[in-house]
Amino acid sequence: MATNTLLLDRLTKLFSDRLHLDVPLPETDLIEAGLLDSLQFVQLVVYLEEDFGIHVSMDDLEIDHFRSLGSIAAFLANGGAVVDVTRQ
Amino acid sequence: MTATSDPVIGTYSKLADVYDDPANAASCWGHVTQHSLGLITVRDSHRTVVDVGCGTGRELTQLAASHPPPVQFIGVEPAANMRKLAATRASDHANVRVVDGRFEHLPLEAHSVDYLYSILAFHWTTDPQKSVAELARVLRPTGEMDLTFIGRNNGREFIKKTTPVFFRYMTPAMMAKAVSLRQQLTLDEVTALFHDAFDARRLTVSESYRPYYDTLEGHWAWWVRIEGQFVGVPQDKKVACDQAVRAAIATLQTAEGIPYTVHLLHVRLRQD
Numbered sequence: 001m002a003t004n005t006l007l008l009d010r011l012t013k014l015f016s017d018r019l020h021l022d023v024p025l026p027e028t029d030l031i032e033a034g035l036l037d038s039l040q041f042v043q044l045v046v047y048l049e050e051d052f053g054i055h056v057s058m059d060d061l062e063i064d065h066f067r068s069l070g071s072i073a074a075f076l077a078n079g080g081a082v083v084d085v086t087r088q
Numbered sequence: 089m090t091a092t093s094d095p096v097i098g099t100y101s102k103l104a105d106v107y108d109d110p111a112n113a114a115s116c117w118g119h120v121t122q123h124s125l126g127l128i129t130v131r132d133s134h135r136t137v138v139d140v141g142c143g144t145g146r147e148l149t150q151l152a153a154s155h156p157p158p159v160q161f162i163g164v165e166p167a168a169n170m171r172k173l174a175a176t177r178a179s180d181h182a183n184v185r186v187v188d189g190r191f192e193h194l195p196l197e198a199h200s201v202d203y204l205y206s207i208l209a210f211h212w213t214t215d216p217q218k219s220v221a222e223l224a225r226v227l228r229p230t231g232e233m234d235l236t237f238i239g240r241n242n243g244r245e246f247i248k249k250t251t252p253v254f255f256r257y258m259t260p261a262m263m264a265k266a267v268s269l270r271q272q273l274t275l276d277e278v279t280a281l282f283h284d285a286f287d288a289r290r291l292t293v294s295e296s297y298r299p300y301y302d303t304l305e306g307h308w309a310w311w312v313r314i315e316g317q318f319v320g321v322p323q324d325k326k327v328a329c330d331q332a333v334r335a336a337i338a339t340l341q342t343a344e345g346i347p348y349t350v351h352l353l354h355v356r357l358r359q360d
Contacts, residue, residue: 031255034248038255038263039240039272045264058261066260 007073010051015069018047026070031063041066052076096212096269097166097190100143104169107144115310116300117208120350121147123298124207124236127354130155131232134202138226140164140191141209145174149181157183162196164189191219196226203232210237210355211271216281224285233357239295240272241351246307249336257321257329278353292356301345304338 008026015021021035030036036044044066045056054076065075100107112118125147130137135158139148142163152161163178163186165171171186178184189195191206191213204227213219227233254263273281279293321329340346 031252034251037247037251038267041251041260042264042267045260058264061260063255063260 004073004077007076008069011069011072014047014051018051019044023069026073027068029067030069031067036066048072048076094166094214101167101169104144104167104173107170107173108146111306111309115306116302116348116350117310119300120236120298120352121207123352124234125150127234127236127356128205128207129232129234130159130203134159134232136160136162136201136203138162138164138194138196138201138204140189140194140204140206141166141212142174142186143167143170145177145184145186147207148174148186149177149184152178152181152184155183159183161185162187164194164196166190191222194222194226198225199228199231201226201231202228205234207236208238210235211239211273212269213271216271216273217284220281220285227357230359231357232359233355235353235355237271237353239278239351239353240274241297241349242272243348243350245340245347245349246337249340250333253329253332253336254321256332257325262321273353275353278355282355286357290357290359292354292358294354294356296352296354297349298352299347299349301342301347304334304341304346307337307346307348308334 012023015023019036019040021040023030023035028035031041045058045061048054049056065071106112128147128151130151134155137151137155137159139151139161142148142165145163145165148161148163152159155161161181161184163171163174163184165174165186166188168188171188175186178186187195191210192215204223210219223233254266258266275293275295282291282293337346
């Protein structure tokens with residue numbers, strides 16, 4: 001739980017600082033709400049790789065893992081990729 | 089990527105026969121082209137003028153007609169069928185020739201161009217740095233230039249409405265590939281890009297946002313040419329995807345029509 005909270009905080013900051021998007025709630029559907037367009041989606045994957053030290057394979061990626069801050073945090077925490085949560 | 093394998097060039101080549109249809113001229117892209125044409129300044133002192141991405145040669149021959157020899161015009165176009173039409177159009181003009189090429193590989197000698205312009209093409213470059221280096225290579229030290237092309241925030245209304253639809257019909261990998269087909273540069277990125285290669289004192293980079301209102305059919309006829317997603321939608325899903333995208337765009341209807349805001353970037357290089 002603490003890891004998820006930490007991940008959510010870091011994701012919120014990433015969205016704000018790098019994508020310039022303020023996401024109202026962890027469960028907000030980023031795509032259906034029109035917050036995240038196709039280019040921003042690609043940028044998000046790149047930023048996740050840079051900031052979280054992970055590798056995301058586009059070919060294996062499911063869009064549902066990226067629908068909300070909560071689903072991204074779960075994806076990161078549940079082995080979607082190797083994550084170093086201590087990196088800031 | 090070669091010109092023959094580039095899906096954008098292939099798409100434009102297929103569109104060549106209908107490119108000069110009145111529907112295109114009346115579309116927002118026709119209006120933006122006319123606006124861009126007004127920014128172009130061919131001077132009496134210019135001897136070699138180049139249009140990169142000249143398409144079917146409409147603007148090229150229009151300018152050539154009002155600037156007879158000794159001004160020589162060269163149209164550069166990578167799409168074979170577009171180039172063929174441009175060459176036919178240019179056959180009536182002794183001072184125009186049309187050649188195969190693209191921003192990344194301009195078939196021109198170094199420091200040979202007095203004035204280079206391009207209308208709505210630079211966003212299709214596959215390599216912005218290499219393209220800007222090519223522009224700097226072919227222009228004379230006294231060379232001038234006007235480029236207009238669409239920027240990062242183009243058509244935001246449509247993108248916001250249609251991204252959820254495209255994600256229903258395309259995988260993230262397909263979307264990533266589609267996004268990569270067109271450069272989506274911001275004003276700051278373009279400024280940095282060109283300042284690296286040209287004298288900043290002679291260079292102006294500006295942007296504008298203009299909404300264009302049209303019917304759904306009017307937008308649909310030509311909007312598709314700017315969005316790479318349409319190249320990537322699987323054929324078996326295309327009809328359903330098109331219907332869903334059209335329905336999403338229709339929700340933007342206002343009393344004036346459906347708005348589409350063009351984010352236009354203008355790179356201007358002058359001696360004075």
